Amino acid sequence: MKYSASEENYIKCIYHLQEQHEQVSAGMLAEAVQTKAASVTDMLKKLQQKKTVNYRPYQNFTLTETGNRIALDVIRKHRLWEFFLVDKLGFRWDEVHDIAEELEHISSPVLIQRLDNYLNNPAFDPHGDPIPDNRGKIKIIRQANLTELNLKQTYSVSAIKDQSSQMLDLLQHYGIQLGTKLKVQRRFEFDGSLEIKIDKQPVATLSEQVAKNIYCTL
Amino acid sequence: MKYSASEENYIKCIYHLQEQHEQVSAGMLAEAVQTKAASVTDMLKKLQQKKTVNYRPYQNFTLTETGNRIALDVIRKHRLWEFFLVDKLGFRWDEVHDIAEELEHISSPVLIQRLDNYLNNPAFDPHGDPIPDNRGKIKIIRQANLTELNLKQTYSVSAIKDQSSQMLDLLQHYGIQLGTKLKVQRRFEFDGSLEIKIDKQPVATLSEQVAKNIYCTL
DNA sequence: AATAATATTTAGGCGAACCTAAAAATAAAC
DNA sequence: GTTTATTTTTAGGTTCGCCTAAATATTATT
Ligand SMILES: [Mn+2]
Ligand SMILES: [Mn+2]
Ligand SMILES: [Mn+2]
Ligand SMILES: [Mn+2]
Numbered sequence: 001m002k003y004s005a006s007e008e009n010y011i012k013c014i015y016h017l018q019e020q021h022e023q024v025s026a027g028m029l030a031e032a033v034q035t036k037a038a039s040v041t042d043m044l045k046k047l048q049q050k051k052t053v054n055y056r057p058y059q060n061f062t063l064t065e066t067g068n069r070i071a072l073d074v075i076r077k078h079r080l081w082e083f084f085l086v087d088k089l090g091f092r093w094d095e096v097h098d099i100a101e102e103l104e105h106i107s108s109p110v111l112i113q114r115l116d117n118y119l120n121n122p123a124f125d126p127h128g129d130p131i132p133d134n135r136g137k138i139k140i141i142r143q144a145n146l147t148e149l150n151l152k153q154t155y156s157v158s159a160i161k162d163q164s165s166q167m168l169d170l171l172q173h174y175g176i177q178l179g180t181k182l183k184v185q186r187r188f189e190f191d192g193s194l195e196i197k198i199d200k201q202p203v204a205t206l207s208e209q210v211a212k213n214i215y216c217t218l
Numbered sequence: 219m220k221y222s223a224s225e226e227n228y229i230k231c232i233y234h235l236q237e238q239h240e241q242v243s244a245g246m247l248a249e250a251v252q253t254k255a256a257s258v259t260d261m262l263k264k265l266q267q268k269k270t271v272n273y274r275p276y277q278n279f280t281l282t283e284t285g286n287r288i289a290l291d292v293i294r295k296h297r298l299w300e301f302f303l304v305d306k307l308g309f310r311w312d313e314v315h316d317i318a319e320e321l322e323h324i325s326s327p328v329l330i331q332r333l334d335n336y337l338n339n340p341a342f343d344p345h346g347d348p349i350p351d352n353r354g355k356i357k358i359i360r361q362a363n364l365t366e367l368n369l370k371q372t373y374s375v376s377a378i379k380d381q382s383s384q385m386l387d388l389l390q391h392y393g394i395q396l397g398t399k400l401k402v403q404r405r406f407e408f409d410g411s412l413e414i415k416i417d418k419q420p421v422a423t424l425s426e427q428v429a430k431n432i433y434c435t436l
Numbered sequence: 437a438a439t440a441a442t443a444t445t446t447a448g449g450c451g452a453a454c455c456t457a458a459a460a461a462t463a464a465a466c
Numbered sequence: 467g468t469t470t471a472t473t474t475t476t477a478g479g480t481t482c483g484c485c486t487a488a489a490t491a492t493t494a495t496t
Pocket of ligand 3: 227299318319320322
């Protein structure tokens with residue numbers, strides 16, 4: 001079955017919302033796809049027809065198995081293209097999202113397969129998010145937020161939640177990127193700020209707001 | 219001004235039709251964009267509004283200067299992506315057209331600029347067609363059809379008009395690709411067939427139908 | 437020049453994806 | 467358990483890109 005770019009965006013959004021919330025409502029989805037609730041209702045009825053979503057009026061809804069599969073496929077494309085843009089074309093990671101948002105709808109499976117090979121089958125995108133393989137399988141890594149790490153133990157940065165240019169700017173200032181090894185020296189109760197140490201760099205202090213966006217492998 | 223994928227396709231088609239015919243009519247355009255004449259009329263009115271086409275009801279039409287510029291931009295994107303698909307992802311040239319037909323509508327100028335650099339600013343696509351630069355300038359090469367070449371003189375293959383897999387198949391069989399050096403030994407009046415010689419290969423005979431699709435630099 | 441053949445435009449309609457405003461259902465507050 | 471507030475759906479409308487059928491303009495033929 002064929003899906004329009006719009007349908008793919010809705011499906012992908014539902015998937016992401018399900019990752020973060022127990023229940024997904026029409027309002028949340030409207031917010032996420034940047035549209036109005038009335039439009040969401042229209043789309044939900046269409047997606048239900050196509051059996052990609054389990055939906056009953058006024059109830060919360062979920063993706064069906066096929067819906068899940070489609071979401072993973074779009075996410076795979078999105079993240080592979082992001083990887084390409086950063087790794088091959090030299091974009092910074094705060095520049096790639098919008099472009100990948102368009103590229104993810106190119107509908108050639110063989111293109112994606114070849115792109116994947118060309119990039120040496122990366123398992124994670126430039127933001128540290130996992131790239132599903134061609135069967136929709138995701139490599140799960142045990143990771144924890146910087147705020148939850150054991151003190152004085154060395155960890156490796158694995159993902160950044162906030163992907164804005166402001167965040168990138170800040171991370172560059174601190175010399176932090178994916179793969180950076182660091183340890184948390186201490187945590188201040190007062191504001192939740194963290195004192196961190198990176199090899200060959202002076203000790204630095206991160207606000208809790210920043211720390212909450214940084215994840216490390218366990 | 220923003221242009222939809224559909225508008226871009228129409229504009230590009232008009233450009234290509236203008237390359238081959240003195241006059242471009244609604245019927246020709248309908249055929250080229252695979253739609254009905256009534257739809258072409260609708261679109262022509264819209265494109266006229268946007269000042270990309272010089273159009274008056276029942277008359278033949280032409281692209282305006284802006285129309286031309288847009289066409290060259292889309293063609294640039296199309297051919298750069300084709301080059302990428304063949305050169306980097308290893309596609310054959312009969313496989314890339316449909317994918318490029320989608321990719322050409324991705325709307326990030328910086329993406330195309332970076333792609334161009336990444337590919338080392340190629341001047342020709344995998345079919346030998348010129349790639350406009352970022353100002354819309356095309357590198358024109360003097361070329362002639364195989365059927366018009368001087369006999370017993372060596373030329374270099376520069377472009378193939380028919381881009382079907384059947385043609386690729388045939389060319390591969392004869393060991394012909396872009397850049398291949400060859401000379402025409404003789405031409406048979408009866409059917410227009412050509413006897414050609416390629417270094418280190420036995421003499422081969424090409425039908426006029428094939429020869430008409432092959433161009434060489436002068 | 438009149439008529440026949442062909443090309444093009446208009447008229448009216450359809451599906452997709454969006455919108456606003458009003459109605460209806462659910463959830464929260466009293 | 468009502469009443470109120472919030473969420474969701476329905477109703478009706480818009481734009482885009484397409485369609486068929488009918489009307490009209492252009493071009494070709496006699
Ligand atoms: Mn998207
Ligand atoms: Mn990402
Ligand atoms: Mn196209
Ligand atoms: Mn080409």
